[in-house]
Amino acid sequence: MQADNVLKRNTRQKSAIESVVLSSSDHPTALTVCERAKDMVPGLSLGTVYRVLNMLVKEGVVREISVPDAPSRFDKTTRTHAHFVCTVCGELHDVEVDEGSFLRHAKERCIGDEIDEAEILFKGLCADCKGVKP
Amino acid sequence: MQADNVLKRNTRQKSAIESVVLSSSDHPTALTVCERAKDMVPGLSLGTVYRVLNMLVKEGVVREISVPDAPSRFDKTTRTHAHFVCTVCGELHDVEVDEGSFLRHAKERCIGDEIDEAEILFKGLCADCKGVKP
DNA sequence: CTCCTTAACGATAATCGTTATCATTATCAT
DNA sequence: ATGATAATGATAACGATTATCGTTAAGGAG
DSSP, X not given: OOOTTSXXXXXXXXXXXXXXXXXXXXXXXXXXXXXXXTTTSTTOOHHXXXXXXXXXXXXXXXXXXXXXXEEEEEEEOOSOOEEEEETTTOOEEEEOOOHHHHHHHHHHTOTTOEEEEEEEEEEEEOHHHHHHOO | OOOTTSOOSOOHHHHHHHHHHHHOOSOOBXXXXXXXXXXXXXXXXXXXXXXXXXXXXXXXSEEXXXXXXXXXXXXXXXXXXXXXXXXXXXXXXEEOOOHHHHHHHHHHTOTTOEEEEEEEEEEXXXXXXXXXXX
């Protein structure tokens, strides 16, 4: 007997997708994960990537980062939760903020509610695009 | 002569939409704004609501709040930027956090990048849903 | 006040990321 | 090896939003 929200068979596609995400440091989209995993599993379909990615998110192995007006990014789970997106090129990276004290600060002014998590997204120009723009 | 990103004619639909947003304190979606504005402008279409709402966002009169896996919410512009969404009922409200010091904190660890804005979304159970859930 | 230009409208098709469906394939306990 | 069925790939469907386009109506000129 097994938990019913977990994949029950090991497949080439699942391990390919998992290894791509675990070895990527650039927060790829589902489409990018699919392209990369196709090196190992040629006929891989985007639907399967989404399905497996969602499983991995449920399992806590992978994290999904929602970006307004852009496809979600996927990343191996680490402590960090804050991110920075470049509004020009779309590049996205972690920001190591002290989320703990910020959450505590927020909870103090949300009496009654139960805050479970915080999504923090900074927007602006990345170092590269800043340099290019006059 | 006028700026070319601004509506140039006063219409019943624009003033209805604007007055609905300005008088709503519950962060309505475009669909909700449309329903409410229909009291004043019966045949109002959702496409027009989106068009006008986007204009108002550009003008800075209205703010758009992106919510993952849910339609955007619209709100009259005030100082606050942080929000709380209930993962059960979808209720959304402002959270008065000290965003200034948090932004300063973040900028210190994003050397090279230019942070223009922060989107901060807390997720959890609102007071009502917390009470209902055993 | 009427006419005329054209901004803005309503209806509807299109887009895009993501999810659901479903017949086919392939995993793995027997 | 075989069979039950989980997982796949292809494709249709979805929901939020945007674009298109023929029609309507602001609002300035006469």
